[in-house]
Amino acid sequence: MKGLVFTEFMEMVEQKFSANMVDDIIDASELSSGGAYTAVGTYPHSEMVSLVQNLSSRTGIAIPLLIKTFGQYLFSRFVSLYPVFFENTPDAFDFLESIENHVHTEVRKLYPDAELPTFETFREGERSLVMIYRSQHPFASLAEGLIEGCLEHYRIKAQVEVIDRSDGRGTQVEFHITRIDV
Numbered sequence: 001m002k003g004l005v006f007t008e009f010m011e012m013v014e015q016k017f018s019a020n021m022v023d024d025i026i027d028a029s030e031l032s033s034g035g036a037y038t039a040v041g042t043y044p045h046s047e048m049v050s051l052v053q054n055l056s057s058r059t060g061i062a063i064p065l066l067i068k069t070f071g072q073y074l075f076s077r078f079v080s081l082y083p084v085f086f087e088n089t090p091d092a093f094d095f096l097e098s099i100e101n102h103v104h105t106e107v108r109k110l111y112p113d114a115e116l117p118t119f120e121t122f123r124e125g126e127r128s129l130v131m132i133y134r135s136q137h138p139f140a141s142l143a144e145g146l147i148e149g150c151l152e153h154y155r156i157k158a159q160v161e162v163i164d165r166s167d168g169r170g171t172q173v174e175f176h177i178t179r180i181d182v
């Protein structure tokens with residue numbers, strides 16, 4: 001997993017909890033990297049799983065909720081870090097459809113060792129978009145948070161129905177996103 005994801009995660013933990021909490025979860029996680037992450041490095045994704053487990057045990061907040069909250073935070077950071085992806089995409093559904101063939105394709109050029117999920121997308125009528133997430137890693141909750149962050153960024157009210165197709169493992173999940181007219 002790219003170091004950028006770790007450095008952003010530590011930022012969020014510091015902002016939402018405290019700098020002490022960052023030190024605590026690094027100490028408790030027995031990381032082979034020692035927790036000294038740089039944005040351009042690459043680290044085992046198991047380290048993220050340990051960090052989140054330790055944050056969950058210390059805060060009493062369930063792991064999927066922590067990962068989803070991180071996804072929402074990460075999306076707002078992507079908006080600041082990579083404004084170019086948003087310049088010609090004024091619509092939330094168009095943006096979500098562009099992840100697979102544009103956004104993550106560019107990410108792969110920038111970081112050839114990135115381990116990205118795949119997204120298959122199709123429209124179901126005028127108001128619904130279906131995204132099928134497939135990954136080697138169990139980060140469907142991260143995708144859910146990123147989708148929610150995206151809807152919020154575009155100020156879209158929508159309902160997101162999540163259907164796990166991987167026996168609860170979170171490696172293959174369908175998101176049915178339906179706009180609510182207000």
Ligand code: HEM
Binds near residue numbers: 082103135
């Ligand atoms: C400007 C927008 C975006 C950028 C720049 C971006 C970039 C990245 C980067 C750098 C990674 C880390 C790759 C690695 O760990 O090796 C990543 C992972 C990921 N991205 Fe994106 N991403 C964007 C938007 C999104 C959105 C909107 C979604 C959800 C629909 C998404 C879903 C994911 C997921 C779930 C992962 C974790 C890896 C996995 O599940 O296997 N990304 N992305």
